[in-house]
Amino acid sequence: MTFESLGLRPELCRALDGLGFTTPTPIQAEAIPAALAGHDLLAGAQTGTGKTAAFGLPLLQKLSTGERSRNPRALILAPTRELAQQVHDNLRDYARHLPLKLAVVYGGVSMVSQANALRRGVDIVIACPGRLIDHLQQRNVDLREIELLVLDEADRMLDIGFLPAIRRILGQLPKARQTLLFSATFDKAIREIAREALREPREIQVTPPNVVAATVTHRVHPVTATQKREVLLKLLSTHYQDQTLVFAKTKHGSDRLARQITAAGIRAEAIHGNKSQNARLRALGEFKRGEVRVLVATDIAARGLDIPALPRVINYELPMVPEDYVHRIGRTGRAGCTGEAISLVAKDEARLLRQVQRILKDPLEVRGLDGFPPDWSFRDGNDLGDDRLAGQTPVRRPPGAPRRDGHGHGQRRDGGRPQAHAGPPRRPSGTGTERRAGGSDERRQAGAGRGLRGGDSRRR
Incomplete structure (x- = not known):
């Protein structure tokens, strides 16, 4: 199968050939013909499957014909700044032989240049919902001529709390439009927004939810909490001397870890919600060029990052929401x-690892590290309770013995998410545009899953 056989214009095929793309991915092979035929789509696709081209190529082809207008004819909504910028850059490359204008709008940067671009006239707007609302309020953009709407990573937008903003934007769009919704999951919340936004959609699911790439090797190193930094520095200095993306839970923790890695002689940068957009783009660019060897990121800041041939991810801390492991x-x-996916797991993270194991289903390799004996093992009272962990056997409880995995002490029996609001409230962080545009990663993470109840519509 080729892109030509999918019905794409020669100008698009020539651009793809110049980028080295010759064979469509499964999601592209299914989505492109359906979108070109004018159908609304409810498409399930993980990151890294080529979904941007799956919606971007038919969008560009449809806009390359028809009457031009100063108002945008296509709108793409994305959950994060990085993903919005990435989509913009990809579409710009695909459209290099077409006379189409694109604009990207998101928080954390001045609105002035964005407003000027919108007022000069564009064909396609790629936007984070919060900043787009700002431009609508200031009458910088008119959405009444939108012919095609794309909701990219819709599940993440709902997790963050953008549902009210999305509904407000939908109210500004014409009813007679084509809508393409892409999501990693098709849960109840996604089905509800699909009923509101889509008309008789074609449903495409190329991979089951929470399936990770078969090309990724998973490894768990059990360590003590006090060993983590030393273990990470040893791994980075003696084992992994190429590009590595490290995940930490908090903004301040990311900054601190990046400083500690740099102090050990390995150049590192951190990206998170308190960094300006220019600082985040600079750090990402240096990482892609190899000038920075280690990038430390929070979950939300790393959403949508496209780093070609990244060899490994290290979970310095496991995510509170197990599905975020898949995204990481x-x-x-x-x-x-x-x-490679490497996780450094302390005793108090055993429950989180058990939840990750439930959604992955395949065995996780557990390997101790020489010189770093942990103060726990998966065979003690905090074992994972899953005998598919490679080389591990769970403890069998005597009849009637109480469980020690947290059941009855706040954890749900169905393996549900830990209560994100536990602990003392966090003070707001960031100032000016950054605070209005998004606030802290931690507070936004705490809003996960609450979109249908109003959620947190603070802007990104």
């Missing part, structure tokens, strides 16, 4: 390349 390691093993 989706940064590696992309486009058929191999990758």
